[in-house]
Amino acid sequence: MLKLKFLFLIGLFYGQSIAQTCPILPTPAVFQTTNGQFISSGALLIDPSGITPDLTLAIKDYSLWANEILVTPFVQNPMVKFKKLNNVKQDSYSINIADKITISYSSDASCFYAWVSLLQLVQMEDGQLVFPKCFVKDYPQFQWRGLHLDVSRHFFTIEEVKRFIDLMAYYKFNTLHWHLTDDQGWRFEIKKYPLLTEVGAWRDSTLENHYTTQPRTYNKTRYGGFYTQEQIKEIVSYAGARYIEVVPEIEMPGHARAALAAYPQYSCTGQAQGVEGLWGIFDDIFCAKEESILFLQDVLTEVLPLFPSVYVHIGGDEAPKTRWKECPKCQSVIKENGLHDEHELQSYFIGRMDAFLTQKGKKLIGWDEILEGGLSPNATVMSWRGYEGGKAAAAQGHYVVMCPGSHCYFDHYQGRGSDEPLAIGGYTPLDRVYAFNPIPAEMSVADAAYVLGAQGNLWTEYIPNMAQLEYMTYPRAIALSTTLWSETKLPYDKFLSTLMRFHFPFLSKQNVNFSKAALKPELKTTREKNGGINIQKMPAKGTLASPEVFASIPAAKKKTQNIQLEVEQGSNLAPKKINIIQHKALGAQIEFQIPPSPKYDNGSLTLVDGQLGARPWKGNEWLGFDSNSVSFDIIFEKPIRVKEIRIHTLHDPNSWIWAAQTYLIQLNKYGCGNGIADGYSTDELIEISIKDKKVKQIHIVITGLSEIPQGQPGAGNTPWLFLDEIEIR
Ligand code: ACM
Numbered sequence: 001m002l003k004l005k006f007l008f009l010i011g012l013f014y015g016q017s018i019a020q021t022c023p024i025l026p027t028p029a030v031f032q033t034t035n036g037q038f039i040s041s042g043a044l045l046i047d048p049s050g051i052t053p054d055l056t057l058a059i060k061d062y063s064l065w066a067n068e069i070l071v072t073p074f075v076q077n078p079m080v081k082f083k084k085l086n087n088v089k090q091d092s093y094s095i096n097i098a099d100k101i102t103i104s105y106s107s108d109a110s111c112f113y114a115w116v117s118l119l120q121l122v123q124m125e126d127g128q129l130v131f132p133k134c135f136v137k138d139y140p141q142f143q144w145r146g147l148h149l150d151v152s153r154h155f156f157t158i159e160e161v162k163r164f165i166d167l168m169a170y171y172k173f174n175t176l177h178w179h180l181t182d183d184q185g186w187r188f189e190i191k192k193y194p195l196l197t198e199v200g201a202w203r204d205s206t207l208e209n210h211y212t213t214q215p216r217t218y219n220k221t222r223y224g225g226f227y228t229q230e231q232i233k234e235i236v237s238y239a240g241a242r243y244i245e246v247v248p249e250i251e252m253p254g255h256a257r258a259a260l261a262a263y264p265q266y267s268c269t270g271q272a273q274g275v276e277g278l279w280g281i282f283d284d285i286f287c288a289k290e291e292s293i294l295f296l297q298d299v300l301t302e303v304l305p306l307f308p309s310v311y312v313h314i315g316g317d318e319a320p321k322t323r324w325k326e327c328p329k330c331q332s333v334i335k336e337n338g339l340h341d342e343h344e345l346q347s348y349f350i351g352r353m354d355a356f357l358t359q360k361g362k363k364l365i366g367w368d369e370i371l372e373g374g375l376s377p378n379a380t381v382m383s384w385r386g387y388e389g390g391k392a393a394a395a396q397g398h399y400v401v402m403c404p405g406s407h408c409y410f411d412h413y414q415g416r417g418s419d420e421p422l423a424i425g426g427y428t429p430l431d432r433v434y435a436f437n438p439i440p441a442e443m444s445v446a447d448a449a450y451v452l453g454a455q456g457n458l459w460t461e462y463i464p465n466m467a468q469l470e471y472m473t474y475p476r477a478i479a480l481s482t483t484l485w486s487e488t489k490l491p492y493d494k495f496l497s498t499l500m501r502f503h504f505p506f507l508s509k510q511n512v513n514f515s516k517a518a519l520k521p522e523l524k525t526t527r528e529k530n531g532g533i534n535i536q537k538m539p540a541k542g543t544l545a546s547p548e549v550f551a552s553i554p555a556a557k558k559k560t561q562n563i564q565l566e567v568e569q570g571s572n573l574a575p576k577k578i579n580i581i582q583h584k585a586l587g588a589q590i591e592f593q594i595p596p597s598p599k600y601d602n603g604s605l606t607l608v609d610g611q612l613g614a615r616p617w618k619g620n621e622w623l624g625f626d627s628n629s630v631s632f633d634i635i636f637e638k639p640i641r642v643k644e645i646r647i648h649t650l651h652d653p654n655s656w657i658w659a660a661q662t663y664l665i666q667l668n669k670y671g672c673g674n675g676i677a678d679g680y681s682t683d684e685l686i687e688i689s690i691k692d693k694k695v696k697q698i699h700i701v702i703t704g705l706s707e708i709p710q711g712q713p714g715a716g717n718t719p720w721l722f723l724d725e726i727e728i729r
């Protein structure tokens, strides 16, 4: 009896430990192992009678690509049998590996997903295929599991797009949102308007370095490319064979400079301008006059037949209304249709496209700006400026795809190391993507039913080639697919160890240039008890190493000094040399009257840690405020002599961040008459001299612009105020 109990316990433990190392990602709903292995010494023999000829072909092709496994149809004595089930959960499947392999599935897509899981279970040992005997039961949580690919800012060949699709399929993504047109290049052959590609697909220059780097310099090599309709069909069919639907995006009314370079008559001014070589947002957009609407409907007429997808993306984001305000034609459309303003004109414009697409049996999807001026009746909203657009759309009974910048923008940095390739900005590390939930906590169950799923967005301004595209995509895309597919996620450390053990080797074998930023240690600064800072080397999240002390620096007693610390290569410690400004407020206490936004609250020490925020900002080294005023106190351990205060702010209008406008400084106690300095500044660095005073507390109020000016990105919204170091000298 005792022995049986012992064996049972071992069995449990053994089962558990294998279960803990389930190699499949996204994590399946059920994974149970039994003892033993299923071994095949050569090709995998399948019974094709249980699946369609298309599936047989898909399985054969994909197995060769993924694992170099030969799959051979063999009805007499197959190793793998398929069984189609009715009345089961959508896209669910199960795999039973015993003396044979049985796959039960509910749809062709789910059979393919089962096969992908099988490919993730196999180990090659001495030329043999070895599968653990196990049972897998699985189904997706969300129906829109997407990646977005911008081929306008940088062009990717059809072979590269196919590779992107192959990798997507390995992680059970089912939607490729293909961003085919933008200011910097039109990539889609339209036979009725040949200039769209003859002119619009090519630019004469491309910005070098970051958008914010001054002075701007350009690479003058002619750059471009496009896909013929035949090539588009080839991609759509290739994706379809991997159960991925391609959703085309034709941007309107904004991000239209490439199209307008070819056909300036569809702009408001009619003036010819080249295809853009700079990134950003441009005033010249499609005019809202009838001719422009008909032109775009003509374009869509050629686009639609090439895509089985019911969804068609029409963009709708970042369309400044500058030209529309001045354009007599746009103004007469406003008048004739009883519209109130240019936002309603955009809504009218999108509504025309909605009616057109609906009549063709398609569904319009657009970025969340399509909510402004009123949402069109059949529109689905892609929520990118946070969750708000998605929440508003769902509350109005519209479908939603979530892709908030905070979690789904894979053009953001994923590591803090100075060896990270130049990116647009922001900081979206692997663990943040893994923690993403497309359904915000405050959303009602009824509204949540409108959330179709989510996608990762790969904008390619700073992604010039395939190697970098893969670097930005992987492994973050695997974290996203897990979030979208798996009802129950593993804890992050288990996810990371599964990645390292099973998926990094796979990606390496495929020569995927994936990022290892998530494995690197980071520096963490804390306050010392009596002022000053302590810097520790922290192991990467989800790994087991212990923290180590790296440096301890007291606050300056007299003169400010610059200290340079050397950091070893190949770590995620940013940058390789860190500069510490050892000033008098180093490690001082901060009390906020107006706190930072939770989105960019990296702790009050950020303001007095001696380290200046990086440019382009990576999200972490700055405190971001969404109020246009900031108010706080710096409190010292003992009174100190103060001669100068230096306030570092950030000016990055493209990210809706504007430098401070006014400041007010009060020493020791506040109230009327204690303001020792106030003034106006639009510089990033505010320098304030003080007549040598003894100070225990400094009260600082900084005010920014109340509204982003017209013609600027985010016009009309409250800009962000970003602060970093407050140096006290
Ligand atoms: C976007 O990132 N402009 C949708």
Ligand code: ZN
Binding pocket: 267, 268, 286, 287, 288, 289, 323, 324, 327, 328, 329, 330, 331
């Ligand atoms: Zn106009």
